[in-house]
Amino acid sequence: MTDPKIPILVVDDSPSTLEMIGRKLNSHGYSSFAARSVNEALELLEKFPVELVLTDYKMPKATGLDLIRHLKAHHPLIRVIMITGYPTLEGAVEAVKMGADEYLTKPFTDQELFSAIAKVEAMIVNQKLAHKPSPTESNPYGMIGSSAVMTKVYRAIHKSCSNNATVLIHGESGTGKELVARAIHYHSKRAKTSFVPVNCGAIPETLLEAELFGYTKGSFTGATETRAGYFITADGGTIFLDEISETSLSMQVKLLRVLQDKQVSMIGSKTPRTINVRVIASSNKDLNQLIRQGSFREDLFYRLNVLPITIPPLRDRKEDIPQLVYHFLDKYSRETSRPSPKISPEVMTAFQSYHWQGNVRELENLIYRLVVMNDEPELSVSELPDYMKFTLHHAKNLTRSLAEVEFEYITDVLNSVRGNKSQAARILGIDRKTLHQKLKLTLPQEIE
Numbered sequence: 001m002t003d004p005k006i007p008i009l010v011v012d013d014s015p016s017t018l019e020m021i022g023r024k025l026n027s028h029g030y031s032s033f034a035a036r037s038v039n040e041a042l043e044l045l046e047k048f049p050v051e052l053v054l055t056d057y058k059m060p061k062a063t064g065l066d067l068i069r070h071l072k073a074h075h076p077l078i079r080v081i082m083i084t085g086y087p088t089l090e091g092a093v094e095a096v097k098m099g100a101d102e103y104l105t106k107p108f109t110d111q112e113l114f115s116a117i118a119k120v121e122a123m124i125v126n127q128k129l130a131h132k133p134s135p136t137e138s139n140p141y142g143m144i145g146s147s148a149v150m151t152k153v154y155r156a157i158h159k160s161c162s163n164n165a166t167v168l169i170h171g172e173s174g175t176g177k178e179l180v181a182r183a184i185h186y187h188s189k190r191a192k193t194s195f196v197p198v199n200c201g202a203i204p205e206t207l208l209e210a211e212l213f214g215y216t217k218g219s220f221t222g223a224t225e226t227r228a229g230y231f232i233t234a235d236g237g238t239i240f241l242d243e244i245s246e247t248s249l250s251m252q253v254k255l256l257r258v259l260q261d262k263q264v265s266m267i268g269s270k271t272p273r274t275i276n277v278r279v280i281a282s283s284n285k286d287l288n289q290l291i292r293q294g295s296f297r298e299d300l301f302y303r304l305n306v307l308p309i310t311i312p313p314l315r316d317r318k319e320d321i322p323q324l325v326y327h328f329l330d331k332y333s334r335e336t337s338r339p340s341p342k343i344s345p346e347v348m349t350a351f352q353s354y355h356w357q358g359n360v361r362e363l364e365n366l367i368y369r370l371v372v373m374n375d376e377p378e379l380s381v382s383e384l385p386d387y388m389k390f391t392l393h394h395a396k397n398l399t400r401s402l403a404e405v406e407f408e409y410i411t412d413v414l415n416s417v418r419g420n421k422s423q424a425a426r427i428l429g430i431d432r433k434t435l436h437q438k439l440k441l442t443l444p445q446e447i448e
């Protein structure tokens, strides 16, 4: 199972469409959830830290527009792509007016699907940039957290700023890899030149080469003009090869050549161009393991891994959580002009004992939601999402059977890892097969 990129919720009343889209998304490394109705979607939204909703417009009960209205009111950070069927141009116009960020008209190609997702991802990136913490004296990089492990990260950033060596950033999803990459660029001598982020996982394999290296007019069908690639755009500056583990072995050979020769050749051109680009790469997967499995080239790894930086997951630096919570409370209450609620000790305990699969991003989104939704002066546990409450053992109900407790615990664990069964099985200490059997026995038919 691949690590999640932005988590996507797909809403469509047709099971076969859901299956088809889900398969495409998963094959590109996205974690996706499926809902057959708006109601089902609302339930999933409460449980999982979704960042993008891909919804059909026409559905038997509540429509895609109803869903958008709900999202705008309750989950303003979640982006939406609306799928409209021919010939509902009006629906498309209305979708955008109502707040859909993009729309797709049925039937759509893979390229249309992933290019719509890439556009929305770019919006999400910009949104995050706007929310970038501002630097303070104690922390010139504007990152929050003073745990020993984060201090080590700041020291590594500091070292990376004074030279041009290639940096490889490793960390789970949402730990701040992009923040670190930007910090290095903007504190290096290249600060005034361009920082070019490329999400290698989000760009379809066939397009990635053209996007990275550029192409000349007429070099392939569809190349109607000459375009410089990201490497040339980043000349003099920094290129951030995000999610480098998602590139194919043949792309890795091409990247290795660029790193070695410091030259790029546009597709269709025989004359290579010399470039001066600093490379920062990131991965949320263990590249050493991928090397052993044969899906990542060892020579490229050594080329990249000159200055390695590892960002620990949030659950391994629990002491940073209160600081992050207060930072985000302050930021979002200012931004939304809403009061910043007090945090009860019990809520802070829940925050510190939760698994934070989505790391700082998940915490940030949750705090944003709580600031928007909460009307009380103090946040209590009852306002936390259900999947967080199971980390607190305060509500002991001594009338349940062992089977009930087991069922609830299994679903809680599954929710906390966003439905990833392999991971849930690992946490539960059972194998996948046993987990499947338990789910078959306890879950209603349609879920399995």
Ligand SMILES: Nc1ncnc2c1ncn2[C@@H]1O[C@H](COP(=O)(O)OP(=O)(O)OP(=O)(O)O)[C@@H](O)[C@H]1O
Residues within 6 Å of the ligand: 005, 006, 128, 131, 132, 133, 142, 143, 144, 145, 171, 172, 173, 174, 175, 176, 177, 178, 179, 180, 284, 360, 361, 364
């Ligand atoms: N130490 C930190 N202090 C403040 N904000 C942080 C910190 N770390 C991460 N964030 C915030 O968390 C969010 C996720 O960070 P970022 O996009 O850099 O993570 P990432 O590791 O690149 O995630 P992904 O693997 O999903 O691409 C951003 O909004 C970022 O501003």
Ligand SMILES: [Mg+2]
Residues within 6 Å of the ligand: 177, 178, 242
């Ligand atoms: Mg990232």
